Amino acid sequence: MHMQTTLLLLVFFVIAILLGIILRRLLKNTAIPYSVALLLLGMLIGTSLNVDSHIPVLNELNSAFVLASQLDANLIMFIFLPALVFESAFSLEVHLFKRMFSQIAVLAIPGLVICTLFTAILSLTVLPWHWSLGTALMFGAIVSATDPVAVVSLLKEMCSRVRLQTLIEGESLLNDGTAIVLFTLFLSLATQVKPEFNTLEVIYEFFRVVSIGVLIGAVVAAISLKFIGSIFNDSLIEIALTLVLPYLVFYLSEHLFHASGVVSVVTLALIYAGPGRTRFSPEVMEHLHHFWHTLSFLFNTLIFILVGLVVSTRLGIADLANWQYLAVIFAGILVIRTMVIVGLMPILGRIGIGLTKEKSIVLIWGGLRGAVSLALALIVATNESLDIQLRDQVLFLTAGIVVLTIIVNGSSMRFVMAKLGLDKLPKAKQQAFAKVQHKISDEIITVRERLHADEHLKAVNWPLVDKNIVSVCEPFEDEQSLDTEVEFLRKLLESERQFYWNQFGKGLLSQDATHILVEAIEKALDGTPKIWPRSSIEKHWTIPTWSLRCGSVPLIGAYARGVSYRQHIIIFESARGLFESSQYILELAPSLSLEPAHLEQAMKQIRQVNLFAQNTLNDFRQKSPHLVERVESYLALRILLNTERKMIQELSHEGMISEVDAEKLIEAVEFKMHQSKKQRAD
Known part of the structure; x- marks a missing residue:
């Protein structure tokens, strides 16, 4: 039975990734966000799982997707969240993140706390289910955090503004950690027969959980970077460490120290991307980013299909009144987020890098909820100390909000950004970009003239070729009026x-x-x-x-x-x-x-x-002529060794030497590099 379960999960992973690849190919050059399409695909598959088939292969696939839809919420959190949070934080521009940290912190901590409180008040006012204060606060924490998985995957598809992307990504990463901390605190409050709410205890516990999370991430980063610094160009070890350590710090924080695993992972990733970047072997960094980019694509594909499956299979058709309550809560959280960001604008506009009205609108509309909110709701749904009716209500409302924010907000985000003029580069950047295009154009014209004179290219249809390069070769017009x-x-x-x-x-x-x-x-x-x-x-x-x-x-x-x-x-x-x-x-x-x-x-x-x-x-x-001699000798040796390695690689690509022999020669060259590096450090 256990073997059958494992095989079915493997079937789900393989089919889900294949569907994601096909979907991504079909969506190429379309305005439909990949994450939105995946969610809808997952929901479509989920609604068809009850259809009987006489074909054995289809029955096998049906069983695989049913099993996937029943995965434990904690398992979903532990498999996907550490890797996705790490990739998102690791790809941030750390310098910008530091400059904008004050804005991000205001949005992620007081901003989320205010959203949680107002959402709790809204649910107590609107919903007729007689929730306790602890339950309302727990629900507020679940649906108030913008989810990094949903937001980041969407922004990377359409946003060309690094500062705006960093602000929204940073907020989603930090307030995700804040929301999980608040959820844990309020869940224990909701399960108490006679709940006692002590504000000071909640504040103390919050800062304890966050500070310990930061400490664990920083300590593991410092120790691992010391080890990584002693390795020379071993991509397998260096990449494997970056894969294992996010899960390690997440486990240490969540289970051993009862701290924030997300905060630990974000701390680890930011240290790696910032001061730790020079500790990795230079030759490995490109492979490292490619690895995490690929892993992010795979995990995003799986998690959005899973979210769609869970929503469509775990929720029955609720009565009309519940759908009305869902619509009110959905509209309410949009209004609450608007009120909070508008209310914080006097602060946000004066700290960090400032915030314009247009960017604040994107910030409001980009408050998507995703897999984290759903996973927290599933944790509630499987908590037997809570009333079964309450569990179903929380799951229904959360799943509905996740679907609505991803479909409504996510699918219209491109339109909103276009209306605000944020889908293009700023005017000064556009002009600088035009200058770069002009430089490319000059080079293309030079090469075109050389090709035109080539005796072996007499049959080229140049009018047809020119049509495909005319956009690059258009003359550059300098706009003196712009302040560039x-x-x-x-x-x-x-x-x-x-x-x-x-x-x-x-x-x-x-x-x-x-x-x-x-x-x-x-x-x-x-x-x-x-x-x-x-x-x-x-x-x-x-x-x-x-x-x-x-x-x-x-x-x-x-x-x-x-x-x-x-x-x-x-x-x-x-x-x-x-x-x-x-x-x-x-x-x-x-x-x-x-x-x-x-x-x-x-x-x-x-x-x-x-x-x-x-x-x-x-x-x-x-x-210090003796020091100059030593340093310049090292540089000369390093240049020559780099040249030797590059030559070996080129000969291998040309087939002059086998890959196995090339690897042996490169290993010998890199051993000399490592030795020379150690001698310089002594």
């Missing part, structure tokens, strides 16, 4: 940051130097972007006074000299990286410039950065 200076500076700084990550990926910048330089860029991007000065770099370039004074002191002298030596190396490497990046940006700036005045001002600041780095390097060469 901020966008131009931001683009230059973002290009410089990417230059550092590329250098790190090639092994030409160390972890510490990359961290210093990227951090300086992110500070320069705060508020109004500025290329010069780079005061944060100068702070990192100071040698600790105690290490210079204690160099000859017994016992600690060797340690002090080691600290001084490593700091000298960091200064030289980061100064070299800064100099090379400023040279690169000096060449890049004219091709991205939109107005001569902006270009002249930017070039002046870039030259100041270049001079600053050059003076630091010259000073270093005069004072």
Whole structure:
């Protein structure tokens, strides 16, 4: 029997993924959100499960989907939630998240608490079922949180605005954790015969659960990053760790310490995506993001089909009055979310990066409820200490709200964003993007002329070819009226940051130097972007006074000299990286410039950065020639080893050497890389 159950679950997973792949292919170039289509597909399958068939294969599939619809709610939470929350937080732009954290925290904590209270009041007022205060608060917590699974999958399909996406994703991640904490507290209150509501106890328990969750995520991140830092380019180990650890911290938090597992997973992911990024092998990062992107697609496909199945199979046809109550509650939670966000606008508009009226409307309409709300309702539905009628009522209302928000809000989100003008890039970005297109156009025209003169391409139908590239080759029109200076500076700084990550990926910048330089860029991007000065770099370039004074002191002298030596190396490497990046940006700036005045001002600041780095390097060469020799020797060796590895890979792709032999040669090269890295650190 157990073997049969396992096989049926396997059948469900395989068929669900295949259906998702087919659906995604059919929805290509359509306006229908993938998540909405999956939910409807799941509901359609759920309604057809009772149909008898004389075909054995169809009966087998029917049994597989029936079994899937009966999965335990806790199992759904533990299988899908840690991975999906980790992927969402790991893909966030951490710098933006930190800048917007105050806004996200206001929405996710006081904002959700207010929504929970008002929803509880609404349910006590509207519903005729005589719920207790604990039950109403529990229901309010279930349906007040925007679900990261639903919101994030929807936004990634249609939102090209990183700041808006980060705000909504960040809120959905944090208020999901807040909602689960509140749900746990109010569930225990709802199951008490004589409930005692102590506000101070609830507040204390909330902060205990959240703070312990943060601590567990941070401790596991610190320990694991120490281990990951000792590994060199082992993608299997590094990727496997990122898969296992979200489940580990979720389990530790939820079951051993009774804290917030979601908060722990978010903390772990943000540390990995931020300060921990340089601890991963540069060669592994691309594979790591591809792995999590694929896993997210698989899990999103499964969970939305599951939600549709559960809704359609576990809920019977309720009487008309219940549907009326559902409509009122659905409208009510939309009004409550609107009131809360409008009420918080004076605060939200003044902290973080601010909030416009258009973005606040998207924030309101993007408050989808999803699998987390449904899983919490299923936990209520299987809690035998509650009245059976109450359990059915909570499940009915929650499932109805989940379906309505995903179908109504989700399917109309694209229309809402288009009406508000948020489906396109801002005007300044559009102009910068047009400049990039113009640069692409120039290259295409050059290649076209070369192809046109090619003797072996005399039969090309050039009018037909030109029709397909005309949109790229249209001439660029410079709009002087637009204020594009901020966008131009931001683009230059973002290009410089990417230059550092590329250098790190090639092994030409160390972890510490990359961290210093990227951090300086992110500070320069705060508020109004500025290329010069780079005061944060100068702070990192100071040698600790105690290490210079204690160099000859017994016992600690060797340690002090080691600290001084490593700091000298960091200064030289980061100064070299800064100099090379400023040279690169000096060449890049004219091709991205939109107005001569902006270009002249930017070039002046870039030259100041270049001079600053050059003076630091010259000073270093005069004072510490032996260190310069060591660092530059390492860089030369690293460049040559990178070249050797790249050549082996190219020969393998061309069939000049077998893959097995190529792997052995690459392993030998990477062993030399690892050894040289260790020698430099000593």
